[in-house]
Amino acid sequence: QVQLVESGGGLVQPGGSLRLSCGVSISISSINVIAWYRQAPGKQRESVATITSGGSTNYADSVKGRFTISRDNAKPTVYLQMNSLKPEDTAVYYCNIPTRTGVFVNWGQGTQVTVSS
Secondary structure (H helix, E strand, O other): OOOEEEEOOEEEOOOOOEEEEEEEOOOOOOOOEEEEEEEOOOOOOEEEEEEEOOOOEEEOOOOOOOEEEEEEOOOOEEEEEEOOOOHHHOEEEEEEOEOOOOEOOOOOOOEEEEEOO
């Protein structure tokens, strides 16, 4: 069974940076798409960034130009570099493998990101 473990969250001031990591229990070289999601209090979970096996990336408009998703097939780990953080980025961040009907892996605990002065 595939396991995903998110880490790297924390408390950061507005304008600061964090790098999130998603450790994957299997080789990711053949996984077509991996995504980072987030869920803020009282809101639905949303996709913020995706990366394909070929390295193509896509971002939600709200994070475009500030967040960068990348993958290291050798580790295997997927990263989310978050710069110029805003209070509205506060959320629990998760990684997962999107499918046509949802996601492939049961949601884990995620990693909390809090942006506050």
